[in-house]
Amino acid sequence: MLRYIFDGTFEGLLTCIYEAFYRRQSPDSICCWYQLQEDLISCCTEIRTDQEKADRVLKSIRSKISAKALDHAFHAYLSEIDDIGVWIYRYLKLGWKIGPSVDSCLWEDEVQMVQKAARKTEGECHRMLGLLRFRELQSGIFYAPMGPDHNIVSLLAPHFAKRLSDQPWMIHDVKRDIAAIYDRKDWTIALIRQKKALPLHGDELEFQRMWKQYFKSVAISSRRNLRLQKHFMPSRYWRYLVEKN
Amino acid sequence: MELKNKVGILADAAKYDVSCSSSGSSREGEKGSLGHAVPAGICHSWSDDGRCISLLKILMTNNCIYDCKYCVNRVSNDVPRVMLTPDELVYLTINFYRRNYIEGLFLSSGVFRSPDYTMELMIEAIKKLRYEYNFQGYIHLKAIPGCDRRLLTEAGMLADRMSVNIETPTSDSLKLLAPQKNKEALVGPMYFIKERILEERENRRIFKASPKFIPAGQSTQLIVGATPESDLRILTLSQGLYRRLQMKRVYYSAYMPVVFHPMLPAVEKPPLLREHRLYQADWLLRFYGFSAEELLDYDNPNLDSLIDPKSDWAVRNYHLFPVEINKAEYEMLLRVPGIGVKSAEKILRARRIRALDYDNLKKIGVVLKRARHFITCKGKFYGSTFREEYQLRQQLMPYQAAKKIRIEDGEQLSFFSQILPRSEEQSRFLVRAGEV
Numbered sequence: 001m002l003r004y005i006f007d008g009t010f011e012g013l014l015t016c017i018y019e020a021f022y023r024r025q026s027p028d029s030i031c032c033w034y035q036l037q038e039d040l041i042s043c044c045t046e047i048r049t050d051q052e053k054a055d056r057v058l059k060s061i062r063s064k065i066s067a068k069a070l071d072h073a074f075h076a077y078l079s080e081i082d083d084i085g086v087w088i089y090r091y092l093k094l095g096w097k098i099g100p101s102v103d104s105c106l107w108e109d110e111v112q113m114v115q116k117a118a119r120k121t122e123g124e125c126h127r128m129l130g131l132l133r134f135r136e137l138q139s140g141i142f143y144a145p146m147g148p149d150h151n152i153v154s155l156l157a158p159h160f161a162k163r164l165s166d167q168p169w170m171i172h173d174v175k176r177d178i179a180a181i182y183d184r185k186d187w188t189i190a191l192i193r194q195k196k197a198l199p200l201h202g203d204e205l206e207f208q209r210m211w212k213q214y215f216k217s218v219a220i221s222s223r224r225n226l227r228l229q230k231h232f233m234p235s236r237y238w239r240y241l242v243e244k245n
Numbered sequence: 246m247e248l249k250n251k252v253g254i255l256a257d258a259a260k261y262d263v264s265c266s267s268s269g270s271s272r273e274g275e276k277g278s279l280g281h282a283v284p285a286g287i288c289h290s291w292s293d294d295g296r297c298i299s300l301l302k303i304l305m306t307n308n309c310i311y312d313c314k315y316c317v318n319r320v321s322n323d324v325p326r327v328m329l330t331p332d333e334l335v336y337l338t339i340n341f342y343r344r345n346y347i348e349g350l351f352l353s354s355g356v357f358r359s360p361d362y363t364m365e366l367m368i369e370a371i372k373k374l375r376y377e378y379n380f381q382g383y384i385h386l387k388a389i390p391g392c393d394r395r396l397l398t399e400a401g402m403l404a405d406r407m408s409v410n411i412e413t414p415t416s417d418s419l420k421l422l423a424p425q426k427n428k429e430a431l432v433g434p435m436y437f438i439k440e441r442i443l444e445e446r447e448n449r450r451i452f453k454a455s456p457k458f459i460p461a462g463q464s465t466q467l468i469v470g471a472t473p474e475s476d477l478r479i480l481t482l483s484q485g486l487y488r489r490l491q492m493k494r495v496y497y498s499a500y501m502p503v504v505f506h507p508m509l510p511a512v513e514k515p516p517l518l519r520e521h522r523l524y525q526a527d528w529l530l531r532f533y534g535f536s537a538e539e540l541l542d543y544d545n546p547n548l549d550s551l552i553d554p555k556s557d558w559a560v561r562n563y564h565l566f567p568v569e570i571n572k573a574e575y576e577m578l579l580r581v582p583g584i585g586v587k588s589a590e591k592i593l594r595a596r597r598i599r600a601l602d603y604d605n606l607k608k609i610g611v612v613l614k615r616a617r618h619f620i621t622c623k624g625k626f627y628g629s630t631f632r633e634e635y636q637l638r639q640q641l642m643p644y645q646a647a648k649k650i651r652i653e654d655g656e657q658l659s660f661f662s663q664i665l666p667r668s669e670e671q672s673r674f675l676v677r678a679g680e681v
Binding site for chain 1: 248250253256259261274275276277279280281283285287291292293294295296297298301302303337341343344346348501515591594595597598604608609610
C-alpha cells in the first residue's frame with residue numbers, strides 16, 4: 001500500500017496529484033499528517049507542498065476538465081470526509097482521461113464519491129446561510145459561532161460580505177478554531193482560539209428575547225410536528241441557535 | 246405596551262398566512278447597503294410545527310373592520326388589539342436582519358379604518374426600509390383588497406412579491422364566510438398586478454434602468470376543508486391562476502378551527518393529508534406538465550389518500566407503460582412515479598454517454614421503489630407482475646397501509662381456526678404430487 005502524506009491544505013492535495021502523475025505511481029491513500037494512523041503494511045511518502053506544482057494542476061483541471069469539476073474537487077476536499085483525498089485523485093484522473101463529460105458518468109464510484117462529498121458540503125453551507133446567528137458584542141462586532149460538520153467558513157464568508165456589508169462581523173468555526181473576519185472592506189480567514197464567552201452588547205439580549213417570542217408565537221399549535229422540525233434543523237445545530245437555547 | 250408583547254400578538258395573528266418563501270428575486274446589494282436577495286431563497290429556522298421561518302411574518306395591526314367568519318382577527322372576536330408604528334417595524338426588521346434571523350419581511354395587516362389607510366401605513370414602513378435604511382432584503386407585501394390602484398403600483402415598486410388571498414375556492418363560499426368581501430375585490434388586484442408586471446417587463450426591454458415591479462411575482466392562498474369544494478374544483482382553479490394570472494405560487498392551508506361559528510364545519514384536526522396531496526398535485530401542474538383534468542375527473546373528483554397523485558395517474562394509465570429508460574422523452578420520464586425533475590435530468594445526462602441498465606440507475610441515485618414497475622432498462626422489466634389494478638396499487642402504497650389492506654383481504658389463520666376439508670379434486674392433485 002502506497003500512502004501519500006500532505007500538510008492538509010488544498011494546494012498540498014494538488015501537489016500530491018502532481019507527484020502521483022509524474023512519479024507514475026498510484027497511491028492507495030492520500031491523507032494529511034494530523035489524521036494519519038500508522039500501520040505495518042503502508043509505505044508512507046511525505047509530499048512537500050509546492051505552490052507552483054499546485055498551480056499547474058489547478059490550471060490543467062480548468063482547461064482540460066471543467067471549472068465545475070474543480071468546484072466539485074474543492075468542495076469535496078472541504079467536506080473532510082475520511083479518505084476523500086484519494087477519491088478526488090481518482091476522480092481527476094478519470095476526468096483527464098475522458099474530459100468535461102466526467103460529471104455525467106454518475107455510475108463510476110469516484111465520480112459518485114466526490115459529488116456526494118461536494119453535495120454534503122454545499123448542502124450544509126446553504127443550511128448554515130440560514131442557521132447562522134450573529135450576536136452583537138460590546139465592541140460593536142457581530143459575532144457568530146458555529147460547529148459545522150464540514151469546513152464551510154470560506155464558503156459562507158462571501159455571502160455575508162455581500163449581505164452585511166456595512167457592519168463588522170466574525171464567523172467562528174468553534175470546532176476547527178478558524179474564523180472569517182470582516183472589517184467593512186474585506187474578509188480574511190484567521191486561526192483563532194477563543195474559549196471564553198465574549199461580553200455582549202447592552203441591547204443584544206432584548207433582541208434575543210424578541211426573537212424567541214416571535215419563534216414561539218409563529219408556530220401553529222394544532223399542527224405541532226417536532227419530527228419535521230428536526231428533519232430540517234437537526235439537533236446538532238441547536239447549540240448555537242438563539243431560539244433553541 | 247412592550248415591543249416584545251406586540252411582536253407576540255401580531256406574529257400570532259399573522260401565522261395563518263402560509264407563504265414564507267423568499268425565492269425568485271435577486272436583489273444585488275452594494276457596499277454600504279444592507280442586505281441582498283438570493284434567487285433560491287433561504288430558510289432561517291423551522292418552528293415547532295415544522296414550517297420554515299424565512300421572513301419576519303407580522304401584521305401591521307390586528308385591528309380589522311371586516312368580520313370574516315374563519316379569521317382570528319375578525320371584528321367580533323374578543324382579542325387584544327395592538328398596532329406597530331412604521332418606526333417600530335423598521336427597527337425590528339433591521340435588527341433581526343443584522344443578526345441573520347430572517348431573510349426579510351412579510352408584511353400583512355388587518356384592515357384598519359379603510360383599505361387605503363392601511364395600505365398607506367404599510368407603504369410608509371417599507372419606504373423607510375428601502376430608502377432611509379437602504380435595505381435590500383426580501384419584502385413580501387400583502388395587498389389589501391379594495392385599496393386604490395395607485396397604492397398597488399407604488400407598493401409593487403418597493404416589494405419583491407405581493408399577494409392577495411383568494412381564501413375560498415368559489416365565490417359562493419366566499420359570500421357565506423366573508424360577506425363583506427366579494428370576488429371582484431380579490432381578483433381585481435390580481436389582474437391589475439399581472440398587467441403591471443407585464444408592462445414593466447416590456448419597459449425594461451427598452452429602458453434597462455427602469456425599476457423592477459415585484460420581481461418575484463405574486464402568490465395567493467386558499468383554505469382547504471372549510472367549504473365543501475372538491476379537489477378537482479380546487480386544482481382547476483389553481484391551474485387557471487397559474488395559466489391566466491401567471492401566479493408564482495398558490496398556497497393551500499388546511500382549515501383549522503381558530504374560531505367557532507355555526508357556519509363553519511366542526512373539525513377536530515386540520516385535514517393535513519388532503520393539504521399534502523394538493524401540494525403534490527400542485528407540483529405536478531407546475532413542474533411535471535400535468536393538467537388538472539388528467540389528474541382528476543368528475544367520477545373521482547378527489548385525490549386518493551393512500552397513493553400520491555402521480556402514482557394514481559400512472560396506475561389508471563397503465564397502457565402507456567412500461568417506458569424504456571434509454572429512449573423515453575424527458576416529458577415521459579417525468580411522468581414515471583418516483584422519477585422527479587432531478588432524476589430525469591440525471592438520466593438524460595448519463596444516457597448520452599452510455600445505455601443504462603438497472604444497476605446503473607440505482608447507482609446514479611434514481612429511487613426505484615415505485616419506478617421499477619413502470620420502466621424497462623435495456624428492454625428488461627424489473628417490476629413485479631400483477632393481474633388486477635389493486636395489486637399494483639398496493640405495491641405503491643406506504644408499507645403500513647398496504648399491510649393493513651392485505652390483512653383485511655385474506656384471512657389470517659390462527660391455531661384455532663377451522664380449516665375446511667380439501668375438495669376431492671385438490672387432494673387428488675396433491676396425492677399425485679406426493680404431498681399427502
